[in-house]
Every structure is written in C-alpha cells, then in structure tokens.
Amino acid sequence: MPNISKLSLYGEGLGSTTIYNDYLTHGKIWYAVVKSAKYGYVVGVTRNCVVTVFSRTDLPDFKTYVRNEILPIIG
Secondary structure, eight states, X not given: OTTOOOOOOOOTTXXXXXXXXXXXXXXXXXXXXXEOTTTOOEEXXXXXXXXXXXXXXXXXXXXXXXXXXXXXXXX
C-alpha cells in the first residue's frame, strides 16, 4: 500500500471480509463509526476513547448514552 496514510472501509459485514483483515495487519484501527440499536445515535469512537455524536441530541442524553453504552465496553 504505497503512499497510503489513511484508509476508510465501511459496511455491516466488514469485520468478516478478507480485505478488512488484510488491511488490519498494516496498522491499528483509529476510528469506528457505529449506530446504537438502543438509542439510535450515530457515534464515532477513537481508540483513545474520544466519543463524537453525529446525531442530534442534548448533553444530558448524550452523557447517559456514554455511561450506558460506551463505558461498559471500554471498562
């Protein structure tokens, strides 16, 4: 992969594809974008746990989401 510094792959079945696993051997995942089934939010989470919400929400609801959905998986 000459001259490639960043690569974006997406899709529901991405984790089970050969291309995903091939590219994963060349570096760590930096950013994942997911949609919460429970809250419906579309959020991005970096490997150092910065959470960005792309959906419209207010701060108290976003904090509740982070406490209930993000903290348990990074914990």
